[in-house]
Amino acid sequence: MRICLLQPPRPGGRGTNLLPPLGLLYLASSLEKAGHEVALVDAALLGLSGEGLLRAVAGREPDILMVSAFTSDVSSLACEMPRLREGLPAGTAMWLGGPHASCRGAASLDDLPWFDAAFIGEAEETAVAAVSAFPAEPDIEGVIRRSAPRGTAPASIADLSALPLPAWHLAPPGLYRGLPNGVVLRRSPYAPILTTRGCPYHCTFCAGFRVTGRSLRHRPLQMVWDEIELLRTRFGVREIHIEDDNFTFDRDYAMAFCEEAAARNTGLLFSTPNGVRLDRLDPGLLSAMKRAGWYVIHCGIESGSDRILAGVRKATDTASIRSAVRMIRDAGLPAAGYFILGLPGETRQEMLQTISFAKGIGLAWAHFAAFLPIPGSEAGDSYLAAHGIPGGSWSTFHNTACPAPPEGISRAGLKAIQRRAFMSFYMRPRPFFRAVSLLFRGRHAARLARRALEYLSPRAAADAGCAG
Secondary structure, three states: OEEEEEEOOOOOOOOOOOOOOHHHHHHHHHHHHOOOEEEEEEHHHHOOOHHHHHHHHHOOOOOEEEEEOOHHHHHHHHHHHHHHHHHOOOOOEEEEEOHHHHHHOOHHHHHOOOOOEEEOEOOHHHHHHHHHHOOOOOOOOOEEEOOOOOOOOOEOOOOHHHOOOOOHHHOOHHHOOOOOOOOOOOOOOEEEEOOEEOOOOOOOOOOHHHHHOOOOEEOOHHHHHHHHHHHHHHHOOOEEEEOOOOOOOOHHHHHHHHHHHHHHOOOOEEEOOOOEOHHHOOHHHHHHHHHHOEOOEEEEEEOOOHHHHHHOOOOOOHHHHHHHHHHHHHOOOOEEEEEEEOOOOOOHHHHHHHHHHHHHOOOOEEEEEEOOOOOOOHHHHHHHHHHOOHHHOOOOOOHHHOOOOOOOOOHHHHHHHHHHHHHHHHOOHHHHHHHHHHHOOOOHHHHHHHHHHHHHOOOOOOOOOOOO
16 A cells, blocks of 8 residues: 655645654554555655645555644645645545644544545554554544544554654654754754653643653663664764653662763763653652763753642642753753643733742753643644634634733733743843853754744734735
């Protein structure tokens, strides 16, 4: 069976892609292992849209087109899918996967009515089963068919050792020169990897559990290091970004990884750009991470208000956050903090409190996202039930657009607070020079400047329409 995997186009065209499509690479290797012919079209990387995208996909002559989409991709797909549906042969199946399908379930097929099926959860095994049965459409747990929609639990893979290494030959890391997740980058080329899947926490703003579940599972360290060595020796990767939601949750596993990294002495640098839980760090683990090659610790902080932290069930408070950041700095590592402005029920005063807190705890870098009502999250589903899709479409589902401000604050008002956060944090001499040292590296500086302009624009982003 011939299968084409598609990473959707993104606003801004070529160069806006941030990461190799790791989920699609896992899917590709599982399908290749099952004997299928797999091609990848990364429209975001190549800057493809319109007729150019149709030619690229049609040139692979796929029996099945599989698309992985974030919610922020829905609007661009709504522009592209009618042309793909009309231009590909009538018998071509079109299947949707990725975070939007997992978080919206059957509603994702309403959002994107050109797809025949939606795959929810960890789709490697369900996709292989569905492709093997094609064109029949048997009931498969984790697959929602348009022809016979029914409720289904997300698919989950109990033993991650059953998954082959991602198909890196389809997306060599050196091709990806955009900003990485987490922005901070020391060396190129870099590559994202996963060592664990799953998150046992219940933060109300997050829907990651819809994709990878609540149960934390580990990849065998030998498999992880086989992948790292492949990336290092075959593709020249010099920096590894561990994209886990909870890399440090299991201290013994994280320590074993760090000790192996130090023993191998490969010269690689490491980062955990999705952030780590501050309550899962200790001086011994931080020391091991530094010896292994970590040069920054990204921290999921979210708010400087104890009331808001309790409300989003972060299971931490400002005193413990302050103490943990001090511990990171005592270990000789800079700390980078993630914050969310405009969480449901948050007041303007609490947002200003968050900005003040971020400035006062010794962070070298800070990012101030606007709250997004992520489908599948508790806070997101509550917002969507009360207000509907922001603006009536998913086109403003971006941090820079501030689409879902809390009650009593406008989009423009939230955007002004977000702009104030960045300006007041970085326009101080010491934080400015620390950030320059940490962030600005070669060609990376120009991309970072473009990203900064999106956040510092005094107005929220306008709704995006279909080009042409």
